[in-house]
Amino acid sequence: MNAYIIEGGRPLYGTARVHGAKNSVLPILAATVLCQGTSVIHNCPDLSDVRASLAILEHLGCKVARAGDTITVDASVVTGNDVPDRLMREMRSSVIFLGAILARTGAAELSMPGGCELGPRPIDLHLSAIRALGAEIREEGGALHCSIPGGRLQGCEYALALPSVGATENAMLCACGAEGTTVITNAAREPEIVDLQTFLRAAGADVRGAGSSVVTVRGVGGLHGGEHTVLPDRIVAATLLSAAASAGGEVELLDTDYRQLSTVTAVLAEAGCRVRSGPDRVTLRRDQPLKGVRPIRTAPYPGFPTDAQPPVMAALAKGTGTTVFVENMFESRYRHVDELCRMGADIRVEGRVAVVCGVERLHGAGLRAADLRGGAALVVAALGAEGRSELTGLDHIDRGYQELEATLRSLGADITRTGGPLQNL
Ligand code: UD1
Secondary structure, three states: OEEEEEOOOOOEEEEEEEEEEEHHHHHHHHHHHHOOEEEEEEEEOOHHHHHHHHHHHHOOEEEEEEHHHHHHHEEEOOOOOOOOHHHHHHHHHHHHHHHHHHHHOOEEEEEEEOOOOOOOOOOOOHHHHHHOOOOEEEEEOEEEEOOOOOOEEOOOOEEEEOOOOOHHHHHHHHHHOOEEEEEEEEOOOHHHHHHHHHHHOOOOOOOOOOOOOOEEOOOOOOOOOOEEEEOHHHHHHHHHHHHHHHHHHHEEOOOOOOOHHHHHHHHHHHOOEEEEEOOOOOEEEEEOEEEEEOOOEEEOOOEEEEEHHHHHHHOOOEOOOOOEEOOOOOOOOOOOOOHHHHHEEEEEEEEEEEEEEEEOOOOOOOEEEEOOHHHHHHHHHHHHHOEEEEEEEEHHHOOOOHHHHHHHHHHOOEEEEEEOOOOOO
């Protein structure tokens, strides 16, 4: 079984690069399906979710190649229009392929993604946006059958009930294949949506407004494909900063955009870390115990990211004072708390609120990751804890962090991985 063995209590020093963003690369790979040519995507991390996306592209008939962190997708010929159940289960975000497959082939067959480790993950907003563009979607026995009765998707004005990241992206992809103009309002404003827009424009699409709450897409027929470099992963950056805050020391992160991290760095600075930011880097120094901070409420971008809540909580579990977390995005996003408590943390959860009373020390323990960011949080806590931790459930962490152990080791952490590297699908 794969496990991390972590001897905690060593401060981290040095410089690390942040890899490309998982949440950018997945929709961009889905977008390549719209292109009747070749797309070249740089700065793609090697993650199990990325491998699952490549498996979907191959299943659809695309030719896919990877050289280092560059992925080439030739979607000149698309022969399939379904995502097999196995790959839907492998990665819940496979639903992001729906809009692109439908726009490219006129039909799509997917199984319902179902719940995930964060609780129910509905896709009603994805489906209603795609229906608004003229698709018919039948939900039958856990499967989605999608077609376009009118022959062509039609541009429309669509207001999202919630600024869902995935639904905004799905609607953008589908709208690229529609006739006329689509205006998506109450769109999510995450940087990864801007990155998707940048790729789509390079591939020949006419998309404007990403990063604001109104995204406008003018259908231009087929896209030709494009070249793009994926933006750095702000959640990986937040995790590494939390690791330095937990273990102490001084860490400089390169290839990171401080503007996208400001809510996280503001919290860590309030907790007593010294944070310095340059255009493409962030440095964090922690030489005093962390202090409790004002309540942290997760919210859509530019609010505090729900994905950074677990690692930041893990850092604040050790220190002085109390911090209240309010998780507004997902129901089951405190699954790391019981494990943190097993390390000596004092955290109480009631509904969407968690109250973290800083303790003087955490101790190593046998731990299990229950989800991606919760798993990363346990690594953060173990690095600052006294003694040895053994963490299993690395398949969750492999979905979003490329060789996390190697990055942390380069900063002086005592962390080893047993049981071999990321497995092929
Ligand atoms: C994306 C990110 C994920 C991040 C999340 C919130 C990817 C691959 N994943 O997930 O890491 O935690 O944004 O920043 O980019 N909702 C509905 N109906 C829908 C869709 C969403 O009710 O059809 C709700 C969800 O239950 C949730 C909220 O909307 O409460 C936000 O979810 P959403 O922004 O869609 O998250 P994802 O795109 O799934």
